[in-house]
Amino acid sequence: MTRAALLVLADGRFPAGGHAHSGGAEAAVKAGRITGAADLEAFCRGRLHTAGLVAAALAAAAAAGADPAGLDVAADARTPSPALRTTSRRLGRQLMRAARATWPDGELDAVARRFPKGAHQPVVLGLAARAAGLGPTDAAYCAVYESVGGPATAVVRLLSLDPFEATAVLARLAPELDRVADRAVTSATAVRTEGVDVLPAASAPLLEIGAEVHAAWPVRLFAS
Amino acid sequence: MGGVHATARIGARGDGRGGTSLPVLESDGPLALRRTRGAASEARVMLVGAMSGPLGGDRFAVEADVGGGARLRVGSAAATIALPGQTKEGARYEVRLTVADRGELHWLPEPLISAKGSDLSVVTRVDLDAGARLVLREEQVLGRMREEPGRLGSRLVVRIAGRVVLDQELTCGPGAPGGWDGPAVLAGHRAVGQLLLARPEFAERPMEPRIFAEHACVMPLAGPAALVTAVAPDGLRLRRVLDEALAEWDIR
Amino acid sequence: MHLDHSPHGPAALSADARRPDGSRRALRVGLGGPVGSGKTATVAALCRALRDRLSLAVVTNDIYTREDAEFLLREAVLPPERITAVETGACPHTAIRDDISANLEAVEDLEDEVGPLDLILVESGGDNLTATFSKGLVDAQIFVIDVAGGDDIPRKGGPGVTTADLLVVNKTDLAPYVGSDLARMAADAKAQRAGLPVVFQSLRSESGVADVAGWVRARLAAWTA
Numbered sequence: 175m176t177r178a179a180l181l182v183l184a185d186g187r188f189p190a191g192g193h194a195h196s197g198g199a200e201a202a203v204k205a206g207r208i209t210g211a212a213d214l215e216a217f218c219r220g221r222l223h224t225a226g227l228v229a230a231a232l233a234a235a236a237a238a239g240a241d242p243a244g245l246d247v248a249a250d251a252r253t254p255s256p257a258l259r260t261t262s263r264r265l266g267r268q269l270m271r272a273a274r275a276t277w278p279d280g281e282l283d284a285v286a287r288r289f290p291k292g293a294h295q296p297v298v299l300g301l302a303a304r305a306a307g308l309g310p311t312d313a314a315y316c317a318v319y320e321s322v323g324g325p326a327t328a329v330v331r332l333l334s335l336d337p338f339e340a341t342a343v344l345a346r347l348a349p350e351l352d353r354v355a356d357r358a359v360t361s362a363t364a365v366r367t368e369g370v371d372v373l374p375a376a377s378a379p380l381l382e383i384g385a386e387v388h389a390a391w392p393v394r395l396f397a398s
Numbered sequence: 399m400g401g402v403h404a405t406a407r408i409g410a411r412g413d414g415r416g417g418t419s420l421p422v423l424e425s426d427g428p429l430a431l432r433r434t435r436g437a438a439s440e441a442r443v444m445l446v447g448a449m450s451g452p453l454g455g456d457r458f459a460v461e462a463d464v465g466g467g468a469r470l471r472v473g474s475a476a477a478t479i480a481l482p483g484q485t486k487e488g489a490r491y492e493v494r495l496t497v498a499d500r501g502e503l504h505w506l507p508e509p510l511i512s513a514k515g516s517d518l519s520v521v522t523r524v525d526l527d528a529g530a531r532l533v534l535r536e537e538q539v540l541g542r543m544r545e546e547p548g549r550l551g552s553r554l555v556v557r558i559a560g561r562v563v564l565d566q567e568l569t570c571g572p573g574a575p576g577g578w579d580g581p582a583v584l585a586g587h588r589a590v591g592q593l594l595l596a597r598p599e600f601a602e603r604p605m606e607p608r609i610f611a612e613h614a615c616v617m618p619l620a621g622p623a624a625l626v627t628a629v630a631p632d633g634l635r636l637r638r639v640l641d642e643a644l645a646e647w648d649i650r
Numbered sequence: 651m652h653l654d655h656s657p658h659g660p661a662a663l664s665a666d667a668r669r670p671d672g673s674r675r676a677l678r679v680g681l682g683g684p685v686g687s688g689k690t691a692t693v694a695a696l697c698r699a700l701r702d703r704l705s706l707a708v709v710t711n712d713i714y715t716r717e718d719a720e721f722l723l724r725e726a727v728l729p730p731e732r733i734t735a736v737e738t739g740a741c742p743h744t745a746i747r748d749d750i751s752a753n754l755e756a757v758e759d760l761e762d763e764v765g766p767l768d769l770i771l772v773e774s775g776g777d778n779l780t781a782t783f784s785k786g787l788v789d790a791q792i793f794v795i796d797v798a799g800g801d802d803i804p805r806k807g808g809p810g811v812t813t814a815d816l817l818v819v820n821k822t823d824l825a826p827y828v829g830s831d832l833a834r835m836a837a838d839a840k841a842q843r844a845g846l847p848v849v850f851q852s853l854r855s856e857s858g859v860a861d862v863a864g865w866v867r868a869r870l871a872a873w874t875a
Contacts, residue, residue: 189749194739198582207581220577227575250620251565254627256607259620268751331740350576375553375565376575378583379590379613379629386607386615393714397737397752 236300401455412467454483
């Protein structure tokens with residue numbers, strides 16, 4: 175494996191569609207729940223320990239070779255918001271395209287064929303990591319970083335927040351990213367013996383509700 | 399160690415004449431079950447007691463098993479309040495519900511209130527056959543009036559015809575993972591609740607997603623069920639929102 | 651690049667000229683240019699000019715989502731199922747150049763759902779003079795500027811003005827009112843573009859979008875040859 179492949183996959187410029195998504199930040203900004211760097215940090219922390227943890231565990235399990243179809247069902251069950259399920263599948267399809275072009279791989283082709291409208295993004299992320307020669311821990315790190323990096327970038331655009339402040343938020347969260355990635359890998363490792371029910375299912379009510387509210391807006395900057 | 403261990407059981411069966419009998423109605427320790435007067439075809443059970451528990455170290459479980467053709471409605475006499483116990487150990491409350499084809503369960507207990515210093519994990523596991531019907535309400539209130547909450551973890555797992563259609567957990571209060579009170583999760587709201595509606599006809603015609611209050615929406619799940627999730631400043635306002643949804647579905 | 655052209659193969663990756671079933675996909679033409687230069691009006695006029703003879707669809711990339719798509723729907727230039735809006739997260743140039751995945755999804759879904767198609771027009775959100783389309787997304791691109799934006803734009807150049815397959819100088823009817831020198835714009839454009847074509851158009855004139863439509867037809871003839 176090459177460590178540098180992790181940088182390619184985790185790079186915000188990796189062309190997999192993430193730039194058009196705010197991870198719920200646009201809805202939270204509009205509702206007045208994010209007004210500056212402190213709120214952004216609290217938002218990212220909450221997202222990290224809920225959606226971020228779940229995504230990281232799914233990604234790590236996929237990278238470890240668990241059945242993608244079973245993980246996809248587990249992702250559905252952990253995503254009650256239909257708007258978020260649609261977003262996750264759309265991003266999964268976009269990531270699948272980028273990954274297949276970047277790391278040609280028979281396993282990716284097979285999953286692309288099985289899910290023509292997209293498997294859930296964290297599952298594809300894990301498979302992409304696998305195709306890139308990376309392991310479950312790398313996949314989990316990509317997922318936890320994405321879970322906070324997306325909203326931080328979006329809030330810079332939405333509030334004209336000082337980009338240095340937004341980046342400092344991410345740096346302050348780094349030790350928590352480590353812990354969440356660890357926890358995700360631990361549960362992903364248990365999937366082999368205990369099945370997908372062992373995966374974390376942490377939820378964030380306002381992310382779910384906010385996603386539904388956002389999806390109903392006629393006009394918005396971000397796709398989610 | 400220590401604490402009370404108790405398991406209460408309800409078994410409901412269709413009596414073959416359009417009514418529902420209760421061959422199993424087992425109270426246990428603080429978990430007391432009472433049959434109350436029901437409608438013609440429906441059996442009603444009230445959970446009384448357990449109001450001042452569970453305390454730290456307690457292990458409570460309630461099981462309800464609804465057979466084909468049976469209709470059961472379960473409520474509780476008052477809110478359940480999680481309180482700190484003598485031990486450092488947390489309390490655990492498990493609810494296990496199974497409904498067979500053509501069976502129907504309305505599980506509508508009063509809220510769970512997490513008092514300061516308490517530590518409770520609630521796990522609700524629901525297993526439905528493909529043709530089963532369910533209405534389930536869960537409400538969690540964080541702290542009594544103007545009180546800091548204890549630690550409260552809740553998990554809800556719903557299986558329909560063997561497939562998990564919902565798996566959700568939420569942990570709040572001291573010692574919960576960071577951000578639980580922040581803008582992504584509860585944003586200072588002190589009450590959070592869910593209504594789950596499972597009906598076989600949703601397989602053909604799923605419910606439409608809809609926002610129906612400031613912080614409440616109906617979400618069709620990836621299976622024949624829909625979930626209402628709501629957050630509110632307090633338990634009263636949460637109940638008002640959830641009642642609105644029940645009324646729209648013509649459920650009392 | 652790994653390609654799978656079997657009938658049930660996974661979707662194409664980017665600019666592949668064939669669809670997974672082996673058939674030739676639609677020609678994709680991008681329209682870019684600054685805000686207010688008349689991209690959406692040109693797309694609408696092209697749809698009206700070409701829709702009787704060709705099977706058409708449009709993808710829009712709004713800054714604030716759906717505005718351009720709504721305009722096209724209101725004008726009823728195509729049936730609604732032939733118009734798709736892509737959301738760009740406040741960065742329209744990213745969606746057409748750096749990360750084209752959402753646009754590729756949109757063009758492929760259009761071909762799947764309303765195809766077969768001859769032509770898909772991909773309109774960028776109004777952006778700056780440097781925004782160009784990725785070759786992974788479109789086969790040809792049109793850059794639309796207007797005389798009211800300043801007659802020095804062709805002289806200043808930039809990737810859109812110098813490299814687009816067709817440069818359209820729009821709203822020529824306004825030139826006398828805004829003091830733009832069309833002859834100078836033409837000379838500057840010629841100097842910047844090394845022989846690439848330039849069209850001066852006014853959608854209010856009788857000829858309207860005819861020159862641009864003719865250019866698109868010629869590209870399509872070459873594509874299907």
